[in-house]
Amino acid sequence: MQQKFPGIEDIPWDQPATMIDLDGKPPLIGTIRDCAVHFGLYKPHAKAQARIVLTQPVHREGRKTRTWLLDPEEIEALAERLKLETH
16 A cells, blocks of 8 residues: 555654644653644644644655655544554
């Protein structure tokens, strides 16, 4: 199965990360796993505003440099990966 967001599957669950939102609520500081779990609990509006700031950048297809930020679609892919791995 081809990955919609290459590189996402390589991010370890215990990597430190910070989830922020564009509405200015307090950030969630924890691990990628923590961020994926909390994202799964968010309502659609909150999901659309969420971003994860990584401690180690990931490669993006079509970009010359790695990025430090995950967008909502990529966070959703992480949440789905977590669901698949825990069931």
